Amino acid sequence: MPISDTISDRATGKGRAAPSPSVPRRSFLLGLAALGLAVTLGRPASAASTAQAEALVGKLSGELTQIVNSGRGEGQVYAGFESLLARYADMPAVSASVLGPPWRGATQAQKQAFVAAFQHYLSRRYGKQFREYRNARIEITGARDGGKAGVLVTTRVVRPGQESIAVDWQISDRSGSTRVVNLIIEGVSMLASERAQVGAMLEAQRGSIDGLIAQLRATG
Amino acid sequence: MRKLAILIGLVAAVAACSRAPGGDTLAYDPNEPFNRQAHAFNRELDAAAFGPVARAYGTTVPQDVRHKAANLRDNWRLPGQVIQYGLQGRGTAAAKSTTRFAVNTLLGLGGLLDIAAEMGLPYEETGFDEVFHSWGIPEGGYLELPVGGPGTERDWTGYAFDQLLDPTWYVLPVAASNALLALGGLDIVNDRYELDPVVEALLHESADSYSAQRIAYLQNKQARLAGGTDIDELEDIYADQ
Numbered sequence: 001m002p003i004s005d006t007i008s009d010r011a012t013g014k015g016r017a018a019p020s021p022s023v024p025r026r027s028f029l030l031g032l033a034a035l036g037l038a039v040t041l042g043r044p045a046s047a048a049s050t051a052q053a054e055a056l057v058g059k060l061s062g063e064l065t066q067i068v069n070s071g072r073g074e075g076q077v078y079a080g081f082e083s084l085l086a087r088y089a090d091m092p093a094v095s096a097s098v099l100g101p102p103w104r105g106a107t108q109a110q111k112q113a114f115v116a117a118f119q120h121y122l123s124r125r126y127g128k129q130f131r132e133y134r135n136a137r138i139e140i141t142g143a144r145d146g147g148k149a150g151v152l153v154t155t156r157v158v159r160p161g162q163e164s165i166a167v168d169w170q171i172s173d174r175s176g177s178t179r180v181v182n183l184i185i186e187g188v189s190m191l192a193s194e195r196a197q198v199g200a201m202l203e204a205q206r207g208s209i210d211g212l213i214a215q216l217r218a219t220g
Numbered sequence: 221m222r223k224l225a226i227l228i229g230l231v232a233a234v235a236a237c238s239r240a241p242g243g244d245t246l247a248y249d250p251n252e253p254f255n256r257q258a259h260a261f262n263r264e265l266d267a268a269a270f271g272p273v274a275r276a277y278g279t280t281v282p283q284d285v286r287h288k289a290a291n292l293r294d295n296w297r298l299p300g301q302v303i304q305y306g307l308q309g310r311g312t313a314a315a316k317s318t319t320r321f322a323v324n325t326l327l328g329l330g331g332l333l334d335i336a337a338e339m340g341l342p343y344e345e346t347g348f349d350e351v352f353h354s355w356g357i358p359e360g361g362y363l364e365l366p367v368g369g370p371g372t373e374r375d376w377t378g379y380a381f382d383q384l385l386d387p388t389w390y391v392l393p394v395a396a397s398n399a400l401l402a403l404g405g406l407d408i409v410n411d412r413y414e415l416d417p418v419v420e421a422l423l424h425e426s427a428d429s430y431s432a433q434r435i436a437y438l439q440n441k442q443a444r445l446a447g448g449t450d451i452d453e454l455e456d457i458y459a460d461q
Contacts, residue, residue, distance in 0.1 A: 187444065
């Protein structure tokens with residue numbers, strides 16, 4: 001399980017070994033300086049990236065409310081969500097995590113087709129909910145550093161006359177750019193939910209990744 | 221005396237709530253065969269009766285009336301909440317519920333109007349599920365009941381305690397208790413209406429609606445009890461890549 005892996009990584013603190021005493025003093029100092037630099041550069045989520053994550057969610061939620069309130073037709077709204085996913089989320093990494101072990105056995109062409117089909121499916125499945133948030137506004141309520149897992153930016157979707165909804169965005173820069181890697185609505189993780197759904201679909205397709213891709217693409 | 225016997229039975233039930241091995245609650249599903257049967261039944265019930273009734277209620281009864289019905293029901297849950305907060309050792313929350321109950325009962329026409337919310341005392345849900353959680357009792361296995369819907373072993377035991385230790389049943393005249401029962405039913409119907417798109421997606425548009433509802437229920441419950449998403453439970457999606 002990914003979560004317990006993270007915990008055991010943290011517990012063993014793997015990586016950084018202590019410099020051996022036989023190393024000459026000068027290169028030891030140089031090494032120390034390099035290590036310091038590596039620590040600064042390699043820190044998975046610094047204060048700066050918490051701010052970056054918040055800025056990303058601010059921009060993303062601005063675009064999201066614009067699409068929802070645009071008054072455009074259903075098809076155009078879903079196309080808008082799909083483009084949002086492609087630009088703000090790390091879809092290849094999300095797809096690999098959701099598909100799990102079968103991802104490693106897939107061909108390059110299958111991987112590409114799966115990413116596109118899963119993006120289509122997600123935009124419909126979550127788009128139906130987001131379409132209900134008309135006239136709502138999204139307020140950022142905070143950002144917390146979750147270490148290797150990334151930064152969690154918490155927001156509230158405030159709807160007139162109805163209860164507000166807690167939507168949390170998990171942001172990571174481990175791919176090299178700051179991207180959304182998970183969406184948590186009222187505590188419910190998209191990754192965990194969709195891993196179960198995709199797993200069930202793959203089982204119904206008797207393990208055929210091509211069958212799974214066709215099914216995801218057909219989501220209305 | 222009979223109530224005492226039921227209570228003792230329930231205490232034994234909650235004491236038997238098991239803990240997921242390795243702490244991975246999403247993989248732990250000891251009642252799965254029973255749950256899946258109950259789920260198939262509940263899904264049909266929702267498609268044939270519960271969903272259509274909820275949509276009819278939501279579209280014919282104005283929002284204002286539906287909210288007043290919900291206010292009234294929520295108000296009369298407060299005496300029970302005072303006990304529940306007390307057992308969690310949350311004195312301030314118990315005092316807030318007491319004040320809320322006094323304000324809305326006396327000034328809000330018995331709870332029809334939610335004046336306390338405007339004074340900064342909004343309704344906050346609690347129950348014996350939260351009491352048991354605060355005492356460190358594990359949630360037990362997921363348990364979906366026919367008609368009842370999703371829950372955990374701890375939640376269902378808590379629900380029974382909520383009913384048995386609700387002082388309003390013992391104090392109010394029978395007619396008022398019956399009216400509260402009916403309002404409680406309407407409250408559930410209204411929730412089903414307000415969550416219609418989510419429930420439709422989970423129950424009727426999922427590849428495996430049992431696991432979709434189960435994961436959504438368990439994660440939502442854990443977040444509610446923890447007061448938000450637990451940052452230490454976030455997945456590192458780059459761990460195996």
